[in-house]
Every structure is written in structure tokens, then in C-alpha cells.
Amino acid sequence: MGIAFIRTLILYAVVIAAVRVMGKRQIGELQPSELVVAILISDLASVPMQQTGTPLTSGIVPILTLISCEVALSGLTLLSSRLRRVVTGRPSILIQNGQINQSEMRRLRFTVDDLMEELRLCGYMNVTDVAVAVLETNGKLSVFPSCAKAPVTAEMLHVQCPPDGGLPTTLICDGKLFPESLRAAGKNRDWLEAILSTQGVTVEGVFLMTVDNLDKTIIIKKDGGALSSARAAG
Incomplete structure (x- = not known):
């Protein structure tokens, strides 16, 4: 029991360090390669954690290898835009000037129900309320309202804003x-x-x-x- 406890603590520390090395993205904002690495890390850590007869290094070494590959790949994608498009993909415009890009939705296998659900989550009930909607590489939909539905700003009202105190x-x-x-x-x-x-x-x-x-x-x-x-x- 004591050995299993210590092994779990060691693997826990290794996984926390691995996630920290990957960066500060939230789970919903992971790129495809990062999500794959996160899933594989959880599987690799669970085997030596449950089976005390398995050497601890059989979990730690693959985890460190995956993290090294992910860090190296991240560095390469910073240098090559072509590789970045291959690994992470590119944003896709689903709505342009209130018109749905049906061919792009078919290519992405993105249904109308999926689109309307995302629009409702962003506070828009009708497609015509949206000027542009972009499906980002992390799977989230960025929605920009039409001029008629855009919130009023101080600039529109020609109001002089007080000085900003910055981050407290x-x-x-x-x-x-x-x-x-x-x-x-x-x-x-x-x-x-x-x-x-x-x-x-x-x-x-x-x-x-x-x-x-x-x-x-x-x-x-x-x-x-x-x-x-x-x-x-x-």
C-alpha cells in the first residue's frame, strides 16, 4: 500500500510538471496535437500507478518523451507557417456578411444544429445578426455581430472616457x-x-x-x- 502511494505521488508530480511544460492553455483551448499528448499522458501514467509490478520508469520515460516531442514541435511551428497549418489547421469562416458558408460547413462536418447552438451560446438567435463567424483551430466559434446588433461603445456616442486605472x-x-x-x-x-x-x-x-x-x-x-x-x- 505504501509503495502504491509513493508511486502515485511521483507520477502525479511528473504529470503536473508535464502539463506545466505544455503551457497555460485550458483543456477546451488545446490544439489537436496538445490534446493527443494530454490523453496519452493520462494513459501512460495510469498503468504504473495501478500495477505496482510495472517499473516506474515505464511510465515516466514515455511521458518525458512525449513532452519533449511536443515542445520540439511547438518550436518548429513557430518557425514554419506551413507546418503550423498542417499540425493545428487553419481558422474557417462559417458566416460571412450574414450568409452561411455551406461548402465549408460540409467540409468540416459542422451541422446547422452545431452552428445554431454555438450562436446561441454567444447570445445570438439569428444568423442575420452575425457579420462574421469564424471556427478557430481549437474548435471554438468566434462571433462578430452585424453593425445593427453591435453593442454601443463610448466612441459611437462620442463620450470622453475617464483615465483607465489598469490592472489592480x-x-x-x-x-x-x-x-x-x-x-x-x-x-x-x-x-x-x-x-x-x-x-x-x-x-x-x-x-x-x-x-x-x-x-x-x-x-x-x-x-x-x-x-x-x-x-x-x-
């Missing part, structure tokens, strides 16, 4: 201060203590605290499991 930096999470984030935001401990004192809370009493490039600070306090929020300008 997390300073405190669950009562723990991140000094490196505080330095990255260009702040110091004195500034932090001053902001917290205006809210009547300490670092340990903060569930989440963020600050953006415009010094807009958001503080969510701990309150016996309940959350309350406060905003302050730095």
Missing part, C-alpha cells in the same frame, strides 16, 4: 500582506497603514485589498465570514 495590484489577501506587490505598486508600509486606519481595520482584518494605477484602493474586510467593502483614494 493585490496588496492583501486573506489577512496576508504581499510586500513585493506593495513595492511594485510604488507604495510603502506607511501609506498602507494610513489607508487601513481610515477604514478602522488592520492587515489581519482584511480579506482583500487592491490598488490600481490611479491610486484607487478597494478594501474588503473580514467580518466573521461576511464580507463588506470600502473604497478609498490613496
Whole structure:
């Protein structure tokens, strides 16, 4: 039992490392070659995990080989657009100016039901509401609405937008201060203590605290499991 436990931990660590090497894509965004590698890795890891008589290297070596091949192939596809098209394919336009590309749908074996389902998931009920729909190489449908169905933007209304504060930096999470984030935001401990004192809370009493490039600070306090929020300008 102990040997099986240790072998499982080792294989678990190897598979996690292998997936990390492959990159940060989600399962639904994997390219075909990456999906194949992910499936093969799970099969290769399950055999030595279940059969303690099988050498551990019989699972680890093939996994490392697959990852090496995948990394090498990814590097080659960066250098050759032709190889990239062979390995990952190319995007396909299924709708152009509200017209369905029927020949392309037949080539891809993409049914009308599949198309309408994807459009509904994107918030469109009619094909005529769509200007362009592109089936990406990862199998997802990118939908661009027609001018009449496009959401109104500030540019259309000629509205002057306020300055963007950028991505907020997390300073405190669950009562723990991140000094490196505080330095990255260009702040110091004195500034932090001053902001917290205006809210009547300490670092340990903060569930989440963020600050953006415009010094807009958001503080969510701990309150016996309940959350309350406060905003302050730095």
C-alpha cells in the first residue's frame, strides 16, 4: 500500500510538471496535437500507478518523451507557417456578411444544429445578426455581430472616457500582506497603514485589498465570514 502511494505521488508530480511544460492553455483551448499528448499522458501514467509490478520508469520515460516531442514541435511551428497549418489547421469562416458558408460547413462536418447552438451560446438567435463567424483551430466559434446588433461603445456616442486605472495590484489577501506587490505598486508600509486606519481595520482584518494605477484602493474586510467593502483614494 505504501509503495502504491509513493508511486502515485511521483507520477502525479511528473504529470503536473508535464502539463506545466505544455503551457497555460485550458483543456477546451488545446490544439489537436496538445490534446493527443494530454490523453496519452493520462494513459501512460495510469498503468504504473495501478500495477505496482510495472517499473516506474515505464511510465515516466514515455511521458518525458512525449513532452519533449511536443515542445520540439511547438518550436518548429513557430518557425514554419506551413507546418503550423498542417499540425493545428487553419481558422474557417462559417458566416460571412450574414450568409452561411455551406461548402465549408460540409467540409468540416459542422451541422446547422452545431452552428445554431454555438450562436446561441454567444447570445445570438439569428444568423442575420452575425457579420462574421469564424471556427478557430481549437474548435471554438468566434462571433462578430452585424453593425445593427453591435453593442454601443463610448466612441459611437462620442463620450470622453475617464483615465483607465489598469490592472489592480493585490496588496492583501486573506489577512496576508504581499510586500513585493506593495513595492511594485510604488507604495510603502506607511501609506498602507494610513489607508487601513481610515477604514478602522488592520492587515489581519482584511480579506482583500487592491490598488490600481490611479491610486484607487478597494478594501474588503473580514467580518466573521461576511464580507463588506470600502473604497478609498490613496
